[in-house]
Amino acid sequence: AQSVTQLDSHVSVSEGTPVLLRCNYSSSYSPSLFWYVQHPNKGLQLLLKYTSAATLVKGINGFEAEFKKSETSFHLTKPSAHMSDAAEYFCVVNPDNYGQNFVFGPGTRLSVLP
Amino acid sequence: DTGVSQDPRHKITKRGQNVTFRCDPISEHNRLYWYRQTLGQGPEFLTYFQNEAQLEKSRLLSDRFSAERPKGSFSTLEIQRTEQGDSAMYLCAIGTDNYGYTFGSGTRLTVV
Numbered sequence: 001a002q003s004v005t006q007l008d009s010h011v012s013v014s015e016g017t018p019v020l021l022r023c024n025y026s027s028s029y030s031p032s033l034f035w036y037v038q039h040p041n042k043g044l045q046l047l048l049k050y051t052s053a054a055t056l057v058k059g060i061n062g063f064e065a066e067f068k069k070s071e072t073s074f075h076l077t078k079p080s081a082h083m084s085d086a087a088e089y090f091c092v093v094n095p096d097n098y099g100q101n102f103v104f105g106p107g108t109r110l111s112v113l114p
Numbered sequence: 115d116t117g118v119s120q121d122p123r124h125k126i127t128k129r130g131q132n133v134t135f136r137c138d139p140i141s142e143h144n145r146l147y148w149y150r151q152t153l154g155q156g157p158e159f160l161t162y163f164q165n166e167a168q169l170e171k172s173r174l175l176s177d178r179f180s181a182e183r184p185k186g187s188f189s190t191l192e193i194q195r196t197e198q199g200d201s202a203m204y205l206c207a208i209g210t211d212n213y214g215y216t217f218g219s220g221t222r223l224t225v226v
Contacts, residue, residue, distance in 0.1 A: 104156030
């Protein structure tokens with residue numbers, strides 16, 4: 001079975017410090033991987049995606065993620081947190097590239113302290 | 115504007131009533147998905163359409179749930195005899211598996 005684990009349910013950082021949101025996946029095949037962000041009372045927004053091209057993927061708002069097959073990880077990072085980054089972040093896997101639906105992780109809530 | 119319009123934004127209904135939600139993609143797209151998100155959880159897949167054909171249904175979709183996409187454009191999701199456990203955010207999305215989905219803002223259902 002395919003699954004996504006987000007190791008931290010809540011991460012708190014100070015403004016201007018680095019962000020690391022961890023994600024591990026299990027999949028029988030080489031998956032496509034995504035990070036989505038959800039701000040309070042807003043819809044889900046695609047941050048970035050990995051689809052078997054470059055393993056380091058750059059997304060919007062300064063976020064990036066690195067696909068590490070040996071570690072089955074796809075951690076999300078940002079060098080310097082901004083107050084507007086406070087939101088819920090979901091790691092998502094399309095398990096086998098032939099499936100018709102995504103599997104979402106449980107989410108990580110990011111708080112940014114002034 | 116997310117490219118996917120969902121109506122209504124909020125719905126409060128009494129247990130046992132029927133409700134219907136609508137999803138309107140702004141542009142034509144072959145694939146349309148419905149997801150459900152409960153508080154503190156990630157979205158869970160409900161069902162998926164390729165044009166007007168409903169190709170896959172999750173086991174979460176009990177027989178009280180029905181979805182249609184009659185002309186391959188907008189879609190409706192109906193819940194009959196609502197239960198308190200149906201309270202959730204219902205999300206519609208369009209897109210492709212490799213390039214990601216565009217989600218609507220969702221319909222928040224509260225069953226009282």
